[in-house]
Amino acid sequence: MRHILSLATLLLPLLGGCDGPALVATAGVNVASLTLVGRTVPDLLVSGVTGRDCSIVRLDRGLSYCGPSPVAPGPQPYCTRSRGSVDCWVSRPLAIPIVPGQGDAPPGLTVAQEADRTARWPGL
Structure with missing residues (x-):
């Protein structure tokens, strides 16, 4: 079909x-x-x-007409400055005072941004 x-x-x-x-x-x-x-x-x-x-x-090429759905990007690591290098963590380390993150990328997509990324045309 x-x-x-x-x-x-x-x-x-x-x-x-x-x-x-x-x-x-x-x-x-x-x-x-x-x-x-x-x-x-x-x-x-x-x-x-x-x-x-x-x-x-x-x-x-012998594949299906439509490829698989794109997967959502995983959480980005939280990187902090260390002595002579950069340490990356899965989540923000619990430290007082709060350690500022390093890097150019935002920490992740918000709920609204993820909804916009996965949205289809209206009514479909």
Whole structure:
């Protein structure tokens, strides 16, 4: 069933133009998109809706049409300055006074940022 839906999605742009110039233009756009982005126009639409890496190139390589869902990034280590080096911890060390962290990255994603990262299109 999944392959029928992906095939129907790939053939959907062809329904709008059954004449020669429209078919040539659609094929040209898909070839250009496949060359530049690695996905055809329907692949881009399916990838945008599902939030996964979907491509006909994956089928050509013998993989599934859509790749696995992206995993959430793990917690970043909390690094502090030490004598001549940097020590990294899984969580902030319980020290008084509070030891300032070292590094450029923020300590992690907030709940709202993680919800935005994993959000799909409205109503899907």
